[in-house]
Amino acid sequence: MATPDRVSYWNKTKNLMIIMMALWVFFGYVIHMFVGSLNNIVILGFPFGYYMAAQGSLIAFVIMLFVFARRQNAIDEEHGVAED
Amino acid sequence: MANTTASGGDFTSNLGRIYGIYTGGFIAFIILMAILSAMGVPNRIIGYMFVGFTILIYAVIGILSRTMQVGEYYVAGRRVPAIYNGMATGADWMSGASFVGMAGTLYALGYDGLAFVLGWTGGYVLVAVLVAPFLRKFGAYTVPDFLSARYGGNLARFIGVIVLFSCSFTYVVAQIYATGIISARFLGLDFNVAVYVGLAGILVCSMLGGMRAVTWTQVAQYIVLIIAYLIPAIWMSTVKTGIPIPQLMQGQALANITALETAQGIAVHHVTPFVHGGYNALNYFLLILCLMVGTASLPHVLMRYFTTPSVREARVSVAWSLLFIFILYFTAPAYAAFAKWTMLDLVASGLTPENIGEKASWMFRWAAADNALVQICGKAAVDAAAVAAACAEKGVTALAFGDISLNADMIVLATPEMAGMPYVISGLVAAGGLAAALSTADGLLLAIANALSHDIYYKMIDQNAPTSRRLIVSRILLVVVAIMAAYVASTKPGDILAMVSWAFSLAAAGLFPALVLGVWWKRTNSAGAIAGMIAGFGLCLYYLLGTRYGAIGFYEMWSGLSTASPEAVAKYAELKAAVASAAPDAQAAAMTALDKHAQTIANWWGVKNLSAAAFGLPVGFAVMIAVSLFTKAPSQAMQDFIEEIRVPRGKTVMEEKTA
Numbered sequence: 243m244a245t246p247d248r249v250s251y252w253n254k255t256k257n258l259m260i261i262m263m264a265l266w267v268f269f270g271y272v273i274h275m276f277v278g279s280l281n282n283i284v285i286l287g288f289p290f291g292y293y294m295a296a297q298g299s300l301i302a303f304v305i306m307l308f309v310f311a312r313r314q315n316a317i318d319e320e321h322g323v324a325e326d
Numbered sequence: 327m328a329n330t331t332a333s334g335g336d337f338t339s340n341l342g343r344i345y346g347i348y349t350g351g352f353i354a355f356i357i358l359m360a361i362l363s364a365m366g367v368p369n370r371i372i373g374y375m376f377v378g379f380t381i382l383i384y385a386v387i388g389i390l391s392r393t394m395q396v397g398e399y400y401v402a403g404r405r406v407p408a409i410y411n412g413m414a415t416g417a418d419w420m421s422g423a424s425f426v427g428m429a430g431t432l433y434a435l436g437y438d439g440l441a442f443v444l445g446w447t448g449g450y451v452l453v454a455v456l457v458a459p460f461l462r463k464f465g466a467y468t469v470p471d472f473l474s475a476r477y478g479g480n481l482a483r484f485i486g487v488i489v490l491f492s493c494s495f496t497y498v499v500a501q502i503y504a505t506g507i508i509s510a511r512f513l514g515l516d517f518n519v520a521v522y523v524g525l526a527g528i529l530v531c532s533m534l535g536g537m538r539a540v541t542w543t544q545v546a547q548y549i550v551l552i553i554a555y556l557i558p559a560i561w562m563s564t565v566k567t568g569i570p571i572p573q574l575m576q577g578q579a580l581a582n583i584t585a586l587e588t589a590q591g592i593a594v595h596h597v598t599p600f601v602h603g604g605y606n607a608l609n610y611f612l613l614i615l616c617l618m619v620g621t622a623s624l625p626h627v628l629m630r631y632f633t634t635p636s637v638r639e640a641r642v643s644v645a646w647s648l649l650f651i652f653i654l655y656f657t658a659p660a661y662a663a664f665a666k667w668t669m670l671d672l673v674a675s676g677l678t679p680e681n682i683g684e685k686a687s688w689m690f691r692w693a694a695a696d697n698a699l700v701q702i703c704g705k706a707a708v709d710a711a712a713v714a715a716a717c718a719e720k721g722v723t724a725l726a727f728g729d730i731s732l733n734a735d736m737i738v739l740a741t742p743e744m745a746g747m748p749y750v751i752s753g754l755v756a757a758g759g760l761a762a763a764l765s766t767a768d769g770l771l772l773a774i775a776n777a778l779s780h781d782i783y784y785k786m787i788d789q790n791a792p793t794s795r796r797l798i799v800s801r802i803l804l805v806v807v808a809i810m811a812a813y814v815a816s817t818k819p820g821d822i823l824a825m826v827s828w829a830f831s832l833a834a835a836g837l838f839p840a841l842v843l844g845v846w847w848k849r850t851n852s853a854g855a856i857a858g859m860i861a862g863f864g865l866c867l868y869y870l871l872g873t874r875y876g877a878i879g880f881y882e883m884w885s886g887l888s889t890a891s892p893e894a895v896a897k898y899a900e901l902k903a904a905v906a907s908a909a910p911d912a913q914a915a916a917m918t919a920l921d922k923h924a925q926t927i928a929n930w931w932g933v934k935n936l937s938a939a940a941f942g943l944p945v946g947f948a949v950m951i952a953v954s955l956f957t958k959a960p961s962q963a964m965q966d967f968i969e970e971i972r973v974p975r976g977k978t979v980m981e982e983k984t985a
Contacts, residue, residue: 252972259846262455270448270618271611277437277599287577292597295440296659297573300447304652307454307645314459315638323973325636 251321258317262310269299269306338407345410348383349549355379356553360750369749373512376753377760380550384543384764385530391542392534396793399536399800400467400776402633406541411639412646414544415630417551419446419651421497422504422763423826425551428655429741430734432662436596438605439662443655445614445830447648449621454644457622458631460845462640463971465978466632468773469625469837470781475967475980476844477852480786485859487777489836490625492867494770495811496825501767502528502815505760511695511739512756518816524764525812532768533801536776540768541633547761552653554758558738559657562664562745576660579667586670590727596666604934612937619943620830623837626766626773637974665737668744670727677725679703679717683710688743692736699733771811775804827936828870835942836863839950847951848968854954862946869930869938877924889932898923 273280273294280291288296318324363372397403406414424446432439466472470486505524510517531543563572566579583596600607621627630647634640672686682702683690689700689707697706702725705716722729732740739759742751779800784791791799819825840859843850872880881888881898890898901920908916933940960968970979 248969248973255972259455262451266448266451266455270444270451270614274444274611275607281597281599284581285577286574287579287581289580289597291599292437292440292580293577295437295444296576297656299444300652300656303447303451304645304649306451307648308642310454311638311641311645314641318638318974323975325638325974 247321248323251317251323254317254321255314258310258313262306265302265306269302273299338405341407341410345545345549348546349553352550352553356750356754359753360748363748363750369753370514372749372753373756376757377509377513380757380761381527381530381764383546384527387543387546388531388533388535388539391539393536393538394794394797396796398538399797400632400780401629402536402538402541404633405635406633408634408639408643409646410545411541411630411634411643412648412650413548414541415627415643415647416650416654417544417548417761417765418630418769419627419647419766420551420654420762421766421826422501422508422759424654425555425759425762426504426508426738427735428658428738429661429665430732430737432659433665433732433737434734435602435605436594437599438602438610440659441605441610441613442617443658445617446621447652447655448614449618450644450648450651452618452622453627453631454641456842456846458628458644459637459640459974460971461628461841462631462634463637463974463978465980467780468776469628469841470777471785471980472844473840473855474781474785476964477840477855478964479852482840482852482856482859483781483785485856485863486837486840487781489832489859489863490777491774493624493829493832493836494626494774495807497829498767498770498774498807498811499814499819500826501763501770502812503818504763505767506815507735508739508756508759508763512753517818521812521816524760524767525808527760527764528767528771529805529808531764532772533804536797536800537629537633537772540772544765544768547765548650550761551758551765552650554754554761555654555657555661555738558741558745558747558751558755559661559664561747561751562668562741563660565745566664566667572660572664573656576663579660579663582667583663583670586667586674587727590670590673592727596663606932608932609934609937612933612940616831616834616937616939616943619834619838619939620832623833623841624829625777625833625837626769629773629776630769661738661741665741665744669730669732673725673727673730678723679710679714679725682707682713682725686744688740689730691743692740696733699736701731703729771804771808774807775800778803778807824874824936828938831866831870831937831939831942832863834939835866835946838943839946843947843950843954845968845971847954848965849954849959850950851954851957851960853957854950854952857953858946858948858950861949862942864942865945866938866942869941870935873928873935873938874925877921877928881924881928884928884930887930888927889929890927894923894927898927 277291277295280294281289283290285293315324359372359375393399428442431442461472464472464475469490470483473486474480474483502521502524505527506517506521509515509520509523513520515523532540559572560570563575564570567575569575580597587595594601600610631640631643634643675685677685689702690709693700693707697708700707702713703716703720703722705712707713717725739755742755779796783799784796836859839862840855844855901916901923905913905916905920930941967979970976
C-alpha cells in the first residue's frame with residue numbers, strides 16, 4: 243500500500259494542509275490581534291481592523307476554500323489517485 | 327417509481343431549471359402579497375399567507391422525495407451536486423438563532439459580536455481540509471459509523487452517539503422554540519399550539535424521505551431565507567444612503583454611528599474592540615476557536631458531505647457552503663450597523679417620553695407582545711403612559727440611547743417597522759426566520775434519529791434487521807425524538823439559548839480530536855481515542871455544568887483559579903454570611919442571591935462558560951496522544967484502512983447492503 247507514489251502524494255497533501263492551516267490561523271486570529279492599530283486606518287468609513295473581522299477574513303476564507311479544492315484536485319490528478 | 331428513484335442524470339440536469347422557476351415564483355409571490363396589501367388585505371392575512379405558502383412548498387417537496395431505499399434515506403443516494411449541497415448546508419447551518427439573533431447580538435456587542443461571525447465561517451476551513459473529504463471516502467452513514475470502524479468497535483461508536491445526542495438535542499429544542507415564537511408572533515397562535523404546528527412543519531419534510539427529502543427542502547429553504555434577509559438590509563441602505571449595497575455602505579453607517587455616539591456622550595463605541603459584554607481579548611479569541619472547531623465537529627453539518635457523488639465534489643461543496651453562508655454573515659454586521667444608526671438618529675432627533683408614541687409607536691407593539699423585548703427607563707414600554715411613569719420616576723426628561731433597551735432577538739424582526747417598511751416585508755422576514763429554524767431542525771433531527779436507528783438499533787442491537795424494518799424504526803425514532811423536543815420546547819426552558827452555544831463546545835471537545843487524529847495520525851489507537859473522547863467531553867461538560875448549575879461548589883473548590891476582583895470576593899463572603907445568618911424562611915432567597923453572584927466568579931482564569939472547549943479540546947488531544955503512545959500501535963489492517971481513506975480513488979471503504 244505504501245508505494246513511493248503514495249508517500250509523495252501524502253507529503254504534498256500534508257504540505258497543502260499546513261499552508262491552509264497557517265492561513266487559517268492568520269486570518270482567524272493573528273490579524274485580529276492588531277485590531278487596535280489597524281482601526282487607525284479608515285477606508286470608506288470602515289476602521290480597517292473592524293473591516294477585517296466583519297468582512298475581510300470571511301472573504302479570505304471563501305477564496306481559500308475554492309483554491310484549496312482546486313489545488314488538492316491537481317495533486318490527486320498528478321498522482322493518479324483522482325476519481326474517474 | 328419515478329418518485330423513489332428519479333433517474334440520476336435527468337433529475338440533476340433539471341435542478342437549475344426547477345430551482346430557477348421556484349425562485350422566480352417566490353419573488354412573484356412577494357410582489358402579489360405587496361399588491362394585496364396595497365389593496366387593503368389585512369396584515370394578519372398577509373402573515374398567514376407567507377407562512378402557509380412557504381410551508382406548503384416544503385411539504386410538497388418532502389412528499390415528492392419520499393423513499394424506501396436505505397441509501398436514499400441516509401445519504402440521499404450520494405448524488406447531490408456540490409453547489410446544491412452547498413445551499414442545503416447553508417440552510418442546515420444557519421439556524422433560527424443566526425437568522426433572528428445574529429444581527430441583534432452585533433447591535434448589542436458591536437465589534438465583540440464579530441467573534442460569532444468569524445467563528446461560524448472560519449470553521450469551514452477545518453471541515454474542508456481536515457475532516458469532510460476523508461469521511462466521504464470512508465462512506466459512512468453517520469459520524470459514529472466512522473468512529474466505530476476506525477477505533478474498532480461499539481464502545482467508540484456508543485461514546486460518539488452520546489456526544490452527538492447531547493450536542494444535537496438541545497440545539498433542536500431551540501429550533502422548535504424559535505418556530506414557536508415566530509408562529510405565535512406572526513400568526514397570533516398560542517405558543518403551545520404554535521410549537522406543535524412548527525413540529526408538523528418539520529416532520530413533513532423529513533419523515534417520508536429522510537436525507538433525500540431534507541436535502542431538497544433545505545435548498546428551497548435557503549432561497550427563501552436569503553431573500554428574506556437581504557431585502558430589508560438593501561432597503562435600509564437605500565433609504566439611508568441612496569445606494570442599495572448595505573455591505574459597502576456599512577462604512578458610512580459606522581462613521582455616522584461613531585459621530586453620533588461622540589455627540590451623545592456614549593463612551594463605549596460600537597467599533598471599539600474588547601469592551602462589550604465582558605468579552606476581553608482572551609474570551610474573544612477563545613470563543614472564535616470553540617465555534618470554529620465546533621463547526622468542524624457537529625454531526626448534522628458533517629453528514630451533509632456524505633451525500634456528494636465524490637470526494638472531489640465534497641471538497642468543492644464545502645467551498646460552496648461557505649460562500650452561501652458568507653452571503654448572510656457578511657450582511658449581518660451591516661444590518662446591525664444600519665439598525666443602530668437608525669436608533670441613534672431617532673434619539674438625536676430629540677426623543678422624549680412625550681413624543682415617543684408619535685416617533686416610534688412600533689416599540690409599544692413589541693413591548694405589548696412580550697414585556698422583555700422593549701424597555702425604556704428600565705420598565706416595559708407597553709404604552710405612552712407606562713413610559714412617562716417610568717421616566718418620571720427616574721427623572722429622565724429627554725431620552726438618551728442608553729435609556730432604551732431592545733432585546734437582541736427582536737432587532738431583525740422589528741427592523742422593517744423601525745425603518746418604516748410596509749408590512750409585506752415583515753411577513754417576508756417571518757417566512758425567512760421560519761425557513762432558517764425548520765431547515766436546521768430537520769438536519770438535527772435526522773442526525774439524532776439516524777444515530778439511534780443506524781448506530782444503536784442496526785449496528786448494536788439487530789445486525790440482521792431487514793431494510794424495511796430499519797427504515798420503519800428510523801421513522802418512528804424520528805417522530806419520538808421530535809415530539810420529545812417539542813415537549814421540552816413548550817415548557818420554555820430558560821437557558822435554551824445559552825445551551826445552543828454549549829453544543830459547539832461539547833462537539834468540539836468530544837469529537838474533534840478523534841476525527842482529526844483518526845485521519846492524520848496513524849498511531850492513534852482505540853484505547854487512546856476512547857480515553858481522549860471521554861476526557862475531553864467530560865472536562866468540557868464539567869466546566870459547563872459546574873460554572874452554571876453548581877457555581878457555589880465550583881467556586882469554593884477552584885477559588886484559586888478564579889479571576890474575581892477583591893470586591894467580588896468580598897461580596898461573596900458577605901452573601902455567604904447572609905445565608906448562614908438568614909432566618910429559615912429567608913434561606914432560599916439568600917441562597918439564590920449567593921448562587922447568582924457565584925455564577926459571575928466561578929471560572930478558571932476568567933474563561934467564559936461559552937468557551938468551555940478551551941479546556942476540553944487540548945485535554946482531549948493530549949490524553950488521546952499520550953494513551954495511544956503508551957499502548958500498542960494499531961494493526962497493519964488498520965493502517966491499510968487509513969491509507970485507503972486518504973486517497974480519493976476507489977470505492978468507499980464501507981460498503982453497505984443498500985437494497
